[in-house]
Amino acid sequence: xxDRTFKPQPxxxxxxxxxxxxxxxxxxxxxxxxxxVDGISITVRRGRTLGLVGESGCGKSVTSEALLRxxxxxxxxxxxxxxxxxxxxxxxxAKLDPTGRExxxxxxxxxxxxxxEPMKAFSPVHTIGNQIIKGxxxxxxxxxxEARDIAAEMLTRADVPNAAxxxxxxxxxxSGGLRQRAMIAMxxxxxxxxLIADEPTTALDVTxxxxxxxxxxxxxxxxxxxxxxxxxxxxxxxxxxxEVAVMYxxxxxxRADVDTIFYQAHHPYTKALLxxxxxxxxxxxxxxxxxEGTVPIPLNLGKGCGFYSRCPIAKDGICNREDPxxxxxxxxxxxxxxxxxxPDEWGQP
Amino acid sequence: xxxxxxxQLVTERVVEMMERVGLDPRYLxxxxxxxxxxxxxxxxxxxxxxxxxxxxxxxxxxxxLDVSVRGQILNLLVELQNQLGxxxxxxxxxxxxxxxIAHRIAVMYVGKVVEVTETGELYQDPKHPYVEALMSANPVxxxxxxxxxxxxxxxxxxxANPPPGCSFHPRCSYAQELCRQQVPALEEISxxxxxxxxxxxxxxxxxxxx
Ligand SMILES: Nc1ncnc2c1ncn2[C@@H]1O[C@H](COP(=O)(O)OP(=O)(O)OP(=O)(O)O)[C@@H](O)[C@H]1O
Ligand code: SF4
Ligand SMILES: [Mg+2]
Numbered sequence: 001x002x003d004r005t006f007k008p009q010p011x012x013x014x015x016x017x018x019x020x021x022x023x024x025x026x027x028x029x030x031x032x033x034x035x036x037v038d039g040i041s042i043t044v045r046r047g048r049t050l051g052l053v054g055e056s057g058c059g060k061s062v063t064s065e066a067l068l069r070x071x072x073x074x075x076x077x078x079x080x081x082x083x084x085x086x087x088x089x090x091x092x093x094a095k096l097d098p099t100g101r102e103x104x105x106x107x108x109x110x111x112x113x114x115x116x117e118p119m120k121a122f123s124p125v126h127t128i129g130n131q132i133i134k135g136x137x138x139x140x141x142x143x144x145x146e147a148r149d150i151a152a153e154m155l156t157r158a159d160v161p162n163a164a165x166x167x168x169x170x171x172x173x174x175s176g177g178l179r180q181r182a183m184i185a186m187x188x189x190x191x192x193x194x195l196i197a198d199e200p201t202t203a204l205d206v207t208x209x210x211x212x213x214x215x216x217x218x219x220x221x222x223x224x225x226x227x228x229x230x231x232x233x234x235x236x237x238x239x240x241x242x243e244v245a246v247m248y249x250x251x252x253x254x255r256a257d258v259d260t261i262f263y264q265a266h267h268p269y270t271k272a273l274l275x276x277x278x279x280x281x282x283x284x285x286x287x288x289x290x291x292e293g294t295v296p297i298p299l300n301l302g303k304g305c306g307f308y309s310r311c312p313i314a315k316d317g318i319c320n321r322e323d324p325x326x327x328x329x330x331x332x333x334x335x336x337x338x339x340x341x342x343p344d345e346w347g348q349p
Numbered sequence: 350x351x352x353x354x355x356x357q358l359v360t361e362r363v364v365e366m367m368e369r370v371g372l373d374p375r376y377l378x379x380x381x382x383x384x385x386x387x388x389x390x391x392x393x394x395x396x397x398x399x400x401x402x403x404x405x406x407x408x409x410x411x412x413x414l415d416v417s418v419r420g421q422i423l424n425l426l427v428e429l430q431n432q433l434g435x436x437x438x439x440x441x442x443x444x445x446x447x448x449x450i451a452h453r454i455a456v457m458y459v460g461k462v463v464e465v466t467e468t469g470e471l472y473q474d475p476k477h478p479y480v481e482a483l484m485s486a487n488p489v490x491x492x493x494x495x496x497x498x499x500x501x502x503x504x505x506x507x508x509a510n511p512p513p514g515c516s517f518h519p520r521c522s523y524a525q526e527l528c529r530q531q532v533p534a535l536e537e538i539s540x541x542x543x544x545x546x547x548x549x550x551x552x553x554x555x556x557x558x559x
Contacts, residue, residue: 055415056386159502175504206444207501207520210486214500232415235445235488258492276420277490278445280472280557285427285449291417294387 016084017194017226018044018067023079023094025059025066032300036062036075038250041326042228044194049220049227051241051258053234055273055295058247060230064196067228068107069098086110086193109139112187116199118179121186122171129167132186139190150189157222158185158215177208184215191223198230213240234277238262246270249306250298252326256333266335269307305338315345366395370425387418394425398433408440423450444487444557448472456480459516460508462535466542473556476544478521484557499555515547523552 025037037059044050052060065071067081081093083106096103115121122131129151136147148167155163158181171179180200187195197216201209213236220227229240237244237258244261246254246269254267265271275289282288293310304320305311311319318338327340339346364374370391381389390410397405407426411419427450430437441447447454448468455465456477464477475481485499503520506512512519518528527547535545546552 055417177504205442205505206486206488207482208505209488210498210500211502213488214498233488234416234490238490238492238494239488241492262490262492273416274490276416278419278423278443278449279490280445280448280487281489281491282449284468287427288420288424288449290420290424294418295415 015045015047016043017046018042018084019080019082020067021080021082023063023066023081024077025062025071026076026078028074028076029299035250035298035301037066038298039079040245040247040250040252042245042252042255044226044228046193046226047220047224048242049229049240051237051244052228052230052247053232053237053244053273054247055232057295057297059250059298060232060247061198063247064113064198064228064230067093067196068111068113069093069096069103070107071098083110083194105139108135108187108192109190110192111194111196112190112192113196113198114180114183114187114200116202118176118183119171121183122179124170124172127168127170128174128182128186129169132167132182132189135186136189151185154185154189155182157219158182158188159211160185176204177211180204180208180212181215184212184219188219188223188225192225194226194228195220196228196230199232201236202231202233209236216240234273235279246273249296249301251306251336252334253307253336254334255326256330260330260333264330264333266329266333266340267307267337268311268313268339272312305336307337313339313346318342318345362399363395366399369398369429370395371421386414387421390414390418390422391425394422394429398429398435402435404436404438406438406440409442410439411446412441412443419446426450444483456483459506459511461516461545462543463517463545464543465535470542471556475554475556476538476542476549476552477517477546478523478552478554479517481554481556482520485555487557515545523548 020040020042022039022041023037024039027034027036040063042050052063054060062071066077069077071077077094079094083091083093085091093103122128132151132154133147136150140150141147151167152163155166160166160178160181174182201212204212231237241258244256244258245252246267248269254265254270261270262274265274272289272291276291278288291310296309303322305324308314308319324336324338324341326334326336329335329340363377367374367377372388372391372395381392384392411422414422429435439447439450451468454468454471455462457463458479464475464480471480472484475484482499482501485496501520506516514530515528515533518524521528533545533547535543537543538550
């Protein structure tokens with residue numbers, strides 16, 4: 001190993017809300033061990049957005065489930081999930097009992113989540129208002145009238161027209177875009193310090209998507225929240241993220257600020273992803289770059305780089321023997337690829 | 350011809366189709382669920398091609414696919430068209446994908462075509478306010494391109510109960526009294542370019558590419 005291998009991250013400053021270190025989520029299944037998330041580290045800061053991007057099955061949603069400790073059985077969570085709490089204290093969420101009081105207090109109070117499918121967030125048998133108010137009574141105030149006012153105000157802030165009346169609506173009575181906004185209102189009604197948005201606009205029409213993205217940005221500014229924005233859409237990432245973590249097969253293969261990811265990507269997978277984007281700037285009907293094969297299932301994986309089977313520059317005997325470590329190739333720019341561990345092997349001393 | 354000889358011919362044709370769409374013919378005996386999303390999409394295309402059609406309807410053929418696999422399928426569709434001369438009706442909600450594949454585009458809103466023209470012209474010089482908003486809302490994978498978005502207000506109306514006049518008027522920033530009252534006809538404003546907007550030839554709208 002050269003001296004360019006893993007350097008510890010810089011000391012977290014006061015702005016850090018969440019520090020995740022070596023997070024793993026493994027499922028012991030009948031046909032073997034499925035490593036849905038396998039040792040990821042991320043830092044999320046107040047007022048900033050971390051974009052988590054990757055193709056289907058790379059572990060984005062399981063990561064978000066782990067942060068809230070809602071991973072279904074038989075998933076096992078390990079590693080460190082350090083939340084800097086509002087009262088100045090710290091707590092390692094990975095150590096908490098997933099059914100205990102403390103995590104329940106944090107869920108929806110300090111960390112809120114919005115989903116791709118807003119139907120999932122609301123119960124069909126209670127009004128939207130009752131569901132939003134319930135959260136507020138749990139986390140913000142015990143006064144029912146005040147809670148009602150807060151709920152109506154949040155809906156208004158989320159651009160839901162006739163907010164006071166909508167409180168008595170059921171989720172199925174709203175259009176897709178409105179339901180999405182009601183869910184955002186509910187998620188933010190307790191002023192969380194961290195919002196996790198898991199593909200919140202994937203099911204929406206582009207014009208409605210633009211509305212919802214703008215709304216998330218506006219509310220993030222108003223509440224000074226940290227946001228983890230999960231998507232497979234590089235266009236949405238370019239628009240929303242300050243920092244980007246690129247996931248492949250349960251690992252973060254590259255992490256940097258958004259400009260660096262789009263203009264100075266180092267990892268072969270990030271480069272291939274960017275090259276395969278169909279964009280209005282590209283010559284129509286020109287041949288698109290592709291990545292051979294498909295994303296494997298992270299079941300019973302051997303040692304070595306997860307991208308080995310599809311990587312155009314993979315080297316036998318190096319890439320398929322050990323897991324590549326994270327190398328800092330620039331300030332706060334980390335890459336997991338042996339090319340940056342042994343540059344001479346790739347003819348780049 | 351004997352049944353066996355016919356069977357032989359069919360197998361040959363299937364193998365040819367599989368090769369044409371880039372599938373290993375050794376997969377011939379596998380069931381669809383054992384294939385990945387991209388492979389299943391290729392099987393669908395092979396099946397559509399098997400009868401030598403002149404025209405294929407592709408309904409959101411790549412929307413469920415990952416970016417890395419989507420490129421493979423789009424390349425395949427372009428290549429097959431160049432080789433075989435088939436026509437496609439390509440249905441998609443992804444503006445970047447239709448621009449890549451289509452020669453001519455019709456944009457629909459609440460059950461009606463609002464604009465139809467050549468692809469290049471649509472992206473450079475849209476004439477319908479909804480199309481302008483679509484172009485501006487389409488996220489671009491470039492953090493340095495900070496465009497000013499047109500954020501439409503309101504929701505897409507229910508097609509069973511569309512607003513009177515132009516269906517787009519409640520969300521349109523250029524709407525006038527006329528738009529609330531009269532349904533605009535799809536009219537030709539230049540050769541091959543048709544638009545359903547009362548003010549199509551007066552408005553100066555922004556396109557996606559300059
Ligand atoms: N409850 C579970 N039990 C077993 N395996 C699971 C479970 N949930 C997810 N997985 C597996 O973990 C891996 C990661 O899944 P995850 O849902 O996090 O993917 P994702 O990145 O969110 O993908 P998508 O973009 O399709 O939503 C996949 O291989 C998936 O099959
Ligand atoms: S470690 Fe090897 S296989 Fe993995 S991305 Fe780098 S070059 Fe490719
Ligand atoms: Mg997911």
